[in-house]
Each structure stands twice: as C-alpha cells, then as structure tokens.
Amino acid sequence: MQDEPTPTELIKAVADFLRNEITPAIKGHNAFKLRVGINALDLVTRQLALAEAGDTAEAARLKQLLGADGSLMELNRALSEKIAAGEVDLQTPGLADHLWQTTMDKLAVDQPNYASYKRELGAK
Amino acid sequence: MIETELGRCVAAFCAGATGVTGAAKLSGGASQETWTFDIVHPDGNIGAILRRAPPGYGAAPGRAAGLDAEAVLMQLAHDAGLPSPKVMHVLRPEDGLGRGFIMARVEGETIARKILRDEQFASARPNLARQLGRVIAGIHSLPRAKLPQLRSMSATKEIADLEREYRSFDWPRPVFELALRWLRDHDPGPSSEVTLVHGDFRNGNLIIGPDGVRAVLDWELAHFGDPMEDLGWICVNSWRFGEIDKPVGGFGSREDLFAGYEEAGRKADPDRVMFWEVMGTLRWGVMCCGMMQRFRQGPDHSMERAMIGRRSSETEIDLLRLLAPRA
Numbered sequence: 001m002q003d004e005p006t007p008t009e010l011i012k013a014v015a016d017f018l019r020n021e022i023t024p025a026i027k028g029h030n031a032f033k034l035r036v037g038i039n040a041l042d043l044v045t046r047q048l049a050l051a052e053a054g055d056t057a058e059a060a061r062l063k064q065l066l067g068a069d070g071s072l073m074e075l076n077r078a079l080s081e082k083i084a085a086g087e088v089d090l091q092t093p094g095l096a097d098h099l100w101q102t103t104m105d106k107l108a109v110d111q112p113n114y115a116s117y118k119r120e121l122g123a124k
Numbered sequence: 125m126i127e128t129e130l131g132r133c134v135a136a137f138c139a140g141a142t143g144v145t146g147a148a149k150l151s152g153g154a155s156q157e158t159w160t161f162d163i164v165h166p167d168g169n170i171g172a173i174l175r176r177a178p179p180g181y182g183a184a185p186g187r188a189a190g191l192d193a194e195a196v197l198m199q200l201a202h203d204a205g206l207p208s209p210k211v212m213h214v215l216r217p218e219d220g221l222g223r224g225f226i227m228a229r230v231e232g233e234t235i236a237r238k239i240l241r242d243e244q245f246a247s248a249r250p251n252l253a254r255q256l257g258r259v260i261a262g263i264h265s266l267p268r269a270k271l272p273q274l275r276s277m278s279a280t281k282e283i284a285d286l287e288r289e290y291r292s293f294d295w296p297r298p299v300f301e302l303a304l305r306w307l308r309d310h311d312p313g314p315s316s317e318v319t320l321v322h323g324d325f326r327n328g329n330l331i332i333g334p335d336g337v338r339a340v341l342d343w344e345l346a347h348f349g350d351p352m353e354d355l356g357w358i359c360v361n362s363w364r365f366g367e368i369d370k371p372v373g374g375f376g377s378r379e380d381l382f383a384g385y386e387e388a389g390r391k392a393d394p395d396r397v398m399f400w401e402v403m404g405t406l407r408w409g410v411m412c413c414g415m416m417q418r419f420r421q422g423p424d425h426s427m428e429r430a431m432i433g434r435r436s437s438e439t440e441i442d443l444l445r446l447l448a449p450r451a
Contacts, residue, residue, distance in 0.1 A: 033428065036427055036428050036431055037427055039431060040427055040430070040431055043431075043434060076296040076297075076298060079296070079298045079301075080296040080297065083298055083301040083302055084301050084304065086305065089302075089305070090302070090447070090448050096444075096448045099298060099299055099444060099448065100444060100448070102298075103299060103437065103440045103444055104441070106440065107437055107438070107441055110434045110437045110438070111435065111437065111438055114438050114441070115364075115366040115367075116361060116368055116438070116441045116442055116445055117441055119368065120441065120445070120450070123450065
C-alpha cells in the first residue's frame with residue numbers, strides 16, 4: 001500500500017501553486033503554455049475522481065447492448081464494428097442513450113467548460 | 125540571424141529598402157513558420173510577413189497546397205479585390221530562406237475570443253457572416269485558368285480519407301463510427317459545380333478589424349471541390365468558441381452567410397452545407413486525435429499537442445447534437 005498524500009492531493013497542490021504563485025509572474029507565450037499545463041493537471045485530477053465510476057457504468061451498458069463480455073476496449077471495438085457494419089444504429093434501443101451518456105462522462109473529464117456540454121447538462 | 129538574409133532579400137525586390145528590423149516568429153509548426161518584420165525604407169517602414177518552410181524541410185504533407193501555390197492564390201485573391209494581403213516576393217533559392225513568400229502585413233485580430241467579445245469589434249460582428257459569405261463567393265469565383273495546380277477533393281474521397289486516418293489510430297470511437305456511417309449514407313455525390321475551395325476558412329485564419337474582415341489567411345488546404353465545403357466548415361461548432369447559438373464562427377447566422385454568398389451571384393445549398401458541417405466536425409475530431417499521435421511519436425512532444433488530443437471528445441458531443449439530438 002502506497003502512503004499518503006494521494007496522487008489527487010499531490011497534483012492539486014502543484015496545480016494550485018502554479019495557478020496562484022507562478023501565473024502572475026509569467027508573461028507571453030510561456031503564460032499560455034503554463035495555462036495549458038495547469039489545465040492538464042486539472043484534467044488528470046478530474047479523471048482520477050470520475051473515470052472509475054464512468055468506466056464501470058459504460059462497461060455495463062456495453063455488455064447489455066452487445067450481449068457480450070470483455071474488457072472496455074474489446075467492448076468498444078465490438079460496438080464500433082457493429083455500427084460500421086450497420087448492424088446497430090440510432091434505431092437500436094439503448095444506443096443513443098449509451099453514446100450520449102458515454103460522451104457526457106468523457107466531457108466531464110476532458111472539457112467541463114465546453115459550451116455544448118454545459119448546454120446538454122442543463123437540458124437534462 | 126534571419127534578419128541578415130531577410131535584409132539581403134528585401135533589397136532585391138523593394139527599391140530603396142536598406143534592411144529589416146524587428147523580426148519575430150509568430151508561429152511555427154515543425155515544417156512551417158510565420159515571421160513578422162519591418163522593411164526599413166527611407167519613406168517609412170513597411171510591415172511584412174514571411175511565411176516559409178525553413179531550409180532543409182522537404183515536401184509539404186499530402187494535403188498541403190504548397191507555399192508556391194499559396195502565394196499565387198493570395199495574389200489572385202488580392203487582384204480580385206478580395207481581402208487578401210499583397211504578395212511582395214516569392215522566395216528564390218538564392219535568398220537562402222527556404223521556400224515560401226513575403227507578403228504585406230495586415231493589422232487586425234485573428235484570435236476568436238477577442239473578435240467575439242471585445243468592444244472594438246462590436247459593430248463589425250453583426251455584419252461579419254454576410255460579409256464572409258460575399259468573400260467566400262469571391263474565392264469560389266476566382267478565374268479557373270489562372271489557378272495553380274491543386275488536389276481535387278469530393279465528399280466521397282474525403283469520407284474515405286477521414287476513415288483511413290481514423291482507423292490508423294487503432295482506437296475505437298463509436299461516435300466517430302456513427303458519423304462515418306451517416307456520412308456514407310448521406311453522401312450527396314459529386315457537386316454539379318467544382319470550384320476553388322479555400323479549405324480552412326474559419327476563425328483563426330481571418331484578420332478582423334473594427335471595420336470587418338481585412339484578410340483571409342492560410343490557403344494551405346486549398347483544393348478543387350464542392351464549394352459548399354467552405355460554407356459548412358465555418359459553421360463547425362469548434363470555431364464558435366462558446367457562442368454556440370451563432371453557427372457562423374460564433375458571430376452570425378447561416379441565413380446571413382447564405383445571403384452574402386447569394387448577393388455575390390452564387391447559390392447556397394443548405395443541405396449540402398449541413399452535410400459538410402458534419403464532415404467538418406468529424407474532420408476536426410480526427411485532427412485532434414492526430415495531434416495526440418504526433419505528441420506520442422514526436423517530434424512535437426508538447427503538452428499543447430497532448431491536450432488537443434483531449435479535445436476530440438468535444439467533437440463527439442457536437443456530432444451527437446447534429447445526428448442524435450435529444451428531444
């Protein structure tokens with residue numbers, strides 16, 4: 001068992017330091033790069049917090065949709081092949097809901113400030 | 125330094141020029157650079173831009189028109205009275221600057237967030253979509269006989285290209301599969317008219333001033349194809365920068381865009397435009413995945429590229445909003 005603090009706590013501490021202490025001191029292109037770097041750390045924090053539950057729910061939906069078992073990667077490959085072949089489409093019960101839920105869970109990690117995501121979150 | 129070569133170069137085409145000053149790199153991919161500098165002249169300095177592939181960089185990637193073709197297109201657009209900077213000089217081997225060209229610098233803003241939000245552009249914004257419609261129509265009407273050699277593209281070919289590139293990533297994306305399937309099922313077939321297509325007409329490649337559009341930049345992806353492609357690409361949600369209810373670049377409506385296009389004597393086909401908007405959304409998504417690949421494989425191992433890889437999910441939600449809207 002690894003000791004505390006947790007990865008999340010460590011990354012948050014670094015991101016907060018960069019945000020609060022370093023950002024005011026940096027100008028020009030490096031300020032832009034610093035912002036991208038802080039965004040990356042924040043993304044990792046969100047992924048550590050959200051990915052496990054999202055992946056579990058996604059796998060359960062995929063198993064239901066496909067009537068098959070496998071890793072998340074295998075299940076996504078199988079679904080992709082079925083969509084490409086036209087065996088599954090938006091008329092297939094559960095497909096649209098699954099794609100929406102999976103995509104919303106990805107945006108919650110990747111870009112929670114993306115306007116389309118905020119709009120769909122509010123509309124739900 | 126680059127100012128030495130530039131100084132020698134400008135003396136050869138700009139009578140009276142004594143050198144250059146203030147050279148600074150504005151942007152640089154691995155194979156293309158853009159520099160700003162001033163030509164020193166007794167009548168007053170002249171703002172200029174160098175766009176080049178540095179010496180030692182070989183052929184442009186497959187889709188690129190090439191810098192020589194870009195120079196011809198920008199000059200043709202300029203001559204036709206379209207907002208396009210004057211091309212001052214096409215680089216020759218003896219200039220020692222690589223391949224590319226030097227053009228007049230146009231002052232203004234390219235950063236979408238400023239164009240969409242800053243007060244100084246408030247009066248330009250309501251007219252931009254219509255104005256850009258007219259400009260796109262002008263590009264599509266450039267005299268075919270004078271155009272350089274460019275690749276030809278059709279919807280069918282573009283779908284195949286996107287699919288090949290997506291499959292090369294070997295990472296399953298059910299939403300992209302859905303979009304590819306939709307595109308194949310809705311392929312409108314060959315366009316009745318094939319014209320010059322700018323290929324990357326969007327926020328970021330347009331210089332905007334308080335008076336409106338001042339220059340169209342970055343003709344790297346120019347090709348012959350369905351003119352509706354340009355109208356669809358500028359409607360892709362990724363270029364709205366948060367202003368998602370204004371489909372044209374975050375500042376205007378499709379109706380205004382089409383009205384401007386038709387004022388200039390051309391006809392818009394809204395169904396084809398919508399098809400190309402879906403294609404463009406998927407294309408940007410595939411490009412984001414490509415950035416991730418280049419990050420992982422080098423030579424550009426930057427966190428910016430890595431993070432753009434995490435923007436492909438933005439295009440997935442936009443594709444779902446287009447293809448499977450929720451009640």
